[in-house]
Amino acid sequence: MEALMAIPSVPDLGPAQLVARSGGRLLFPFNRAGLELTYLGRNAVWRAAKQLGLEGWEVIVPAYHHGVEIAALLHAGARLRFARVDASGRLDPEDVRSRVGPRTRAIYVIHYAGFPQPVDALGEIARECGAFLIEDCALSLFSHGDGRPLGSRGDAAIFCFYKTLPVPHGGGLLMREVRATGLEAPAPPPLLPTLSHMAGSMLVSAERHSGGLGRWLRTVAKSFTGHVRARARREDIPVGTQEFDPGVAHLGMSAVAARTLRCVDAEQVVRRRRANWLLLHERIGRPDRATWSALPPGVCPLFYALEVDDKDRALRLLWSRGIQAVDFWRSGHPAASCERFPEVEALRRRVVELPCHQALGPEELEQVARVAREALKA
Numbered sequence: 001m002e003a004l005m006a007i008p009s010v011p012d013l014g015p016a017q018l019v020a021r022s023g024g025r026l027l028f029p030f031n032r033a034g035l036e037l038t039y040l041g042r043n044a045v046w047r048a049a050k051q052l053g054l055e056g057w058e059v060i061v062p063a064y065h066h067g068v069e070i071a072a073l074l075h076a077g078a079r080l081r082f083a084r085v086d087a088s089g090r091l092d093p094e095d096v097r098s099r100v101g102p103r104t105r106a107i108y109v110i111h112y113a114g115f116p117q118p119v120d121a122l123g124e125i126a127r128e129c130g131a132f133l134i135e136d137c138a139l140s141l142f143s144h145g146d147g148r149p150l151g152s153r154g155d156a157a158i159f160c161f162y163k164t165l166p167v168p169h170g171g172g173l174l175m176r177e178v179r180a181t182g183l184e185a186p187a188p189p190p191l192l193p194t195l196s197h198m199a200g201s202m203l204v205s206a207e208r209h210s211g212g213l214g215r216w217l218r219t220v221a222k223s224f225t226g227h228v229r230a231r232a233r234r235e236d237i238p239v240g241t242q243e244f245d246p247g248v249a250h251l252g253m254s255a256v257a258a259r260t261l262r263c264v265d266a267e268q269v270v271r272r273r274r275a276n277w278l279l280l281h282e283r284i285g286r287p288d289r290a291t292w293s294a295l296p297p298g299v300c301p302l303f304y305a306l307e308v309d310d311k312d313r314a315l316r317l318l319w320s321r322g323i324q325a326v327d328f329w330r331s332g333h334p335a336a337s338c339e340r341f342p343e344v345e346a347l348r349r350r351v352v353e354l355p356c357h358q359a360l361g362p363e364e365l366e367q368v369a370r371v372a373r374e375a376l377k378a
């Protein structure tokens with residue numbers, strides 16, 4: 001019987017990541033003045049739409065999307081037109097062009113899982129029709145395309161830090177040009193849930209790295225902090241939901257979580273994620289089942305996208321072996337009709353997100369690859 005070892009979908013927080021690094025290079029977007037830190041990426045989408053004045057105007061958005069970015073745009077008053085994404089996850093510039101109309105004010109592009117979209121072609125269409133280009137980099141922090149950071153070409157760039165880094169929440173907005181809108185600066189979120197999530201993540205890390213002792217520490221911490229954790233749960237503002245909550249759209253990132261961002265060794269994160277992706281790719285050995293079947297230079301992969309015939313069964317198998325694989329984007333926003341986009345419908349039905357993050361070691365990756373191969377056989 002194979003030993004059960006939990007393999008988390010996101011990196012946990014080790015003590016080294018709380019120590020400020022001296023002399024380390026800050027990578028984009030952290031090296032840009034004007035990066036606004038928000039509680040969630042969706043708050044950044046909403047703020048970008050407000051700053052660009054999209055209310056009442058049309059925005060061309062990809063048919064393959066999470067759903068909450070669409071909800072944030074709609075809440076800011078934008079009208080949406082959905083465009084084709086092909087089977088390889090590429091937003092089709094010709095289809096985008098065909099949807100441009102007199103009310104088009106922005107083209108919204110999502111760089112999926114760290115892999116760059118054709119921003120040159122999309123930027124040209126935006127320029128030709130006098131529209132803004134918005135780059136959604138929620139899934140592509142630290143990634144590059146054609147030698148340039150993703151998010152550096154658009155009029156606005158959206159980020160979501162907690163998907164890549166061990167922080168409990170956090171999004172970002174970078175505007176090419178800051179516009180006066182009367183929007184207030186983001187307000188700090190409640191502190192207790194932030195501290196509670198960070199402590200929890202550190203205890204998970206201790207358990208993963210020091211086995212019995214870490215498990216003991218976690219049990220002891222749990223038994224002495226019940227009332228504090230209950231209060232933290234009451235005050236918590238959840239992340240990762242599919243709904244846009246206007247009641248928390250004004251919130252920013254907590255100072256303690258933002259400090260962790262500055263301690264990150266971004267170059268190491270990129271190196272490890274790339275090496276882990278390549279290892280999975282080699283060990284799974286089915287490039288025909290990878291949505292992105294090669295890793296171009298500069299890409300910082302968020303996860304390994306594996307296409308399976310029976311997603312429910314594959315996920316059940318992965319979860320039963322302790323692998324926190326994610327059901328990637330099974331459904332989109334109800335405003336988009338999948339029937340008009342068969343390739344998107346197939347991606348939604350087939351893509352499973354396998355972890356390849358920086359906190360995973362070779363043994364864990366071997367286990368992910370082994371179970372993934374089994375899932376493909378089944």
Ligand SMILES: Cc1ncc(COP(=O)(O)O)c(C=O)c1O
Nearest residue numbers: 040041042066069110138160240
């Ligand atoms: C493409 C995309 N944009 C924006 C967001 C919003 O990020 P957040 O969950 O931080 O609000 C998400 C969330 O999954 C996303 O997938």
